[in-house]
Amino acid sequence: MSVERRRLRFDPDDQAAERYPRVPFVVDSEASVEVHLAVATEGAVVDVGCEAPAGWRGWSGGARTRFAITPEAATPGYVPGPLEPGEWAVVLGLHRVPASGVELEVTISLPATGPVEEEPPAPPRPDAPRGSARGLPAPAGLTWFAADFHAHSTHSDGDQSLDQLAARAAASGLDVLAVTDHNTVSHHPHLPAVGARYDLPLVAGQEVTTARGHANAFGEIGWIDFRTPADTWLDEVEARGGLLSVNHPIEGDCSWQHPLTRIPPVLELWHIGWFRDVRSDAMWAFWNRWRHDVSVVGGGDFHIAGDGRPPGLPTTWVAAADRSPDAVLDAVAAGRTAIAWSAWGSPALLRVDDELVAVDADGAVLVDIEGRRRPVHGDRVARAADSTTADGAGVAPYRLESATGELLAISP
Numbered sequence: 001m002s003v004e005r006r007r008l009r010f011d012p013d014d015q016a017a018e019r020y021p022r023v024p025f026v027v028d029s030e031a032s033v034e035v036h037l038a039v040a041t042e043g044a045v046v047d048v049g050c051e052a053p054a055g056w057r058g059w060s061g062g063a064r065t066r067f068a069i070t071p072e073a074a075t076p077g078y079v080p081g082p083l084e085p086g087e088w089a090v091v092l093g094l095h096r097v098p099a100s101g102v103e104l105e106v107t108i109s110l111p112a113t114g115p116v117e118e119e120p121p122a123p124p125r126p127d128a129p130r131g132s133a134r135g136l137p138a139p140a141g142l143t144w145f146a147a148d149f150h151a152h153s154t155h156s157d158g159d160q161s162l163d164q165l166a167a168r169a170a171a172s173g174l175d176v177l178a179v180t181d182h183n184t185v186s187h188h189p190h191l192p193a194v195g196a197r198y199d200l201p202l203v204a205g206q207e208v209t210t211a212r213g214h215a216n217a218f219g220e221i222g223w224i225d226f227r228t229p230a231d232t233w234l235d236e237v238e239a240r241g242g243l244l245s246v247n248h249p250i251e252g253d254c255s256w257q258h259p260l261t262r263i264p265p266v267l268e269l270w271h272i273g274w275f276r277d278v279r280s281d282a283m284w285a286f287w288n289r290w291r292h293d294v295s296v297v298g299g300g301d302f303h304i305a306g307d308g309r310p311p312g313l314p315t316t317w318v319a320a321a322d323r324s325p326d327a328v329l330d331a332v333a334a335g336r337t338a339i340a341w342s343a344w345g346s347p348a349l350l351r352v353d354d355e356l357v358a359v360d361a362d363g364a365v366l367v368d369i370e371g372r373r374r375p376v377h378g379d380r381v382a383r384a385a386d387s388t389t390a391d392g393a394g395v396a397p398y399r400l401e402s403a404t405g406e407l408l409a410i411s412p
Contacts, residue, residue, distance in 0.1 A: 004108045011101035015094040019211070020227050022051070022089040025108045030083055032070040034112035035090055037104060039065075044102035047093030049183065050078060053086035056223045059183035061209070062095065063157035066114075073116040076154040076161075079186050095211060119154065122163035125198050126171040131315065131343030132323070136359055137352050137380070142319040142336070144350065145175035146343035147328060148312045149203070150216060150247065150268065150299030156181035156207075158303045162190050166198040168305070172312035173343035175323045180205035180216045185223045203325040207247065208233050213256040214247040215264065216299075218329055230258035243329055245297060248273060250286050266332060269296040269397075270314045270339045270410055278406040284369065287397065295332050296397070296412045298339040315343045317350065339410040349400050349409040356385040356393040356411060358400060364408055365401045368394025376400070 049059035058078030067075035074080040131146025152158035169177040191202040219242030245266035249256035298314035320331035347361035383393040400408040
C-alpha cells in the first residue's frame with residue numbers, strides 16, 4: 001500500500017497560466033485508488049476530477065472532497081473499472097483563487113482505504129399522470145410529451161440519486177428527463193435500468209461546464225472534454241451524432257462567454273433562473289443577437305430536493321413519435337418543441353402544422369418577437385403561424401404572458 005500527500009499552492013498567476021492543473025501519480029498493479037482533497041484557504045473553490053491513461057474517469061467539481069475508484073464500483077461521478085497501469089492524474093479546477101493564493105493537500109491512496117459510497121434505497125414509482133395524458137393538439141402521428149432537458153444527480157452536484165431523481169421527475173408529470181451531470185458520463189450506463197424502474201425514459205447528457213459558460217451535450221456519445229475550445233465541443237458532439245445546447249446564456253455568473261465560429265443547434269431559452277423574475281425581457285434581447293433558426297428547450301437545472309423547485313420547472317413540450325430518447329432528440333433536432341411553466345396546470349403554446357394553438361390560456365396575451373400583442377379569449381385558440389395579419393400570430397418566436405406581464409409559455 002502507498003499513500004502520497006502532495007501539498008500545493010496556487011495563486012492567480014497560476015490560475016491564469018493553467019486553470020486545470022494535473023497532479024500525476026503512477027499505478028502499477030493496484031486494484032483501486034482513493035483521493036482526498038483538503039483546501040485550507042477560506043473563500044477558495046477548487047474542483048477535482050480524475051484522468052487515467054485510457055481516458056477520463058470522472059469529475060465531481062466542488063461537490064466532493066473524496067472519491068474512490070475500484071473495478072466493480074466508484075464514487076458517483078466516476079467510472080468504475082480496472083485500474084490500467086501507467087500515469088494517472090488528479091485533475092484540479094482552479095475555480096476561485098484569492099489574491100493571496102490557495103493552499104491545498106491532495107492525498108492519493110493505492111489501494112483505496114475506504115469503501116465506495118452507497119446510494120440511498122430507490123423510492124417507489126409514483127402514481128402520477130404524465131403530461132402526455134393532457135392530449136394536447138399535435139401534428140398527425142405525433143404526441144406532445146412533457147420533458148426537462150437539464151437535471152443533476154449525485155453523479156455531480158445534485159443531492160438525489162438517479163432513482164430519487166427519476167421518481168421526482170415522474171411525480172412532476174414528466175414523460176422524459178435528460179440527466180446532464182457536470183463534466184462526466186458516469187451516470188450514462190445506469191440510465192436505461194433506472195428509466196425502466198420508473199417508466200420514465202432518461203436521455204443521456206453531459207453538462208460541459210467551465211467558468212465561461214455551460215453547454216449540454218445530449219446523446220450516448222461519450223465524454224466531451226470541457227478543457228478544449230467550445231467550437232471543439234460542437235464538432236465532437238455533431239461527429240458522434242449528438243446535439244449541443246447552450247445553457248442559461250444570461251444567467252448570473254455562468255452566462256455564455258465562449259466565442260463560436262458557428263451556432264449550436266439548440267438553445268436553452270427558458271432556464272429555472274427566470275422564475276426569480278418572470279417579467280424579465282433580457283432573454284428576448286439576447287435572442288435578437290443570437291440566431292432564429294435554432295431549436296429551443298427549457299431547463300429546470302434540478303440540484304437539491306429541498307429548494308422547492310422540482311424537475312419540470314419549466315417543462316419542455318416535445319412533439320415526437322414516441323418518448324424514447326432517440327425519438328425525443330430527433331424531435332428536438334427538428335424544432336418540434338415548446339416551453340411552459342409545468343406539465344400540468346399551466347397554459348401551453350404549440351405549433352400544430354401551420355397554426356399556433358394556445359391551450360388553457362384564456363385571459364393571457366400572445367406576444368411575438370416584434371412586440372405585437374394579441375389577447376387570448378377562450379381555452380383553445382388557434383392563429384396562423386408566421387403571419388402578421390389581424391388573425392395571425394405575428395413573427396416567431398412567440399410567448400404567452402399574463403395580463404400583468406408574467407411569462408407563461410414559449411413557442412419557437
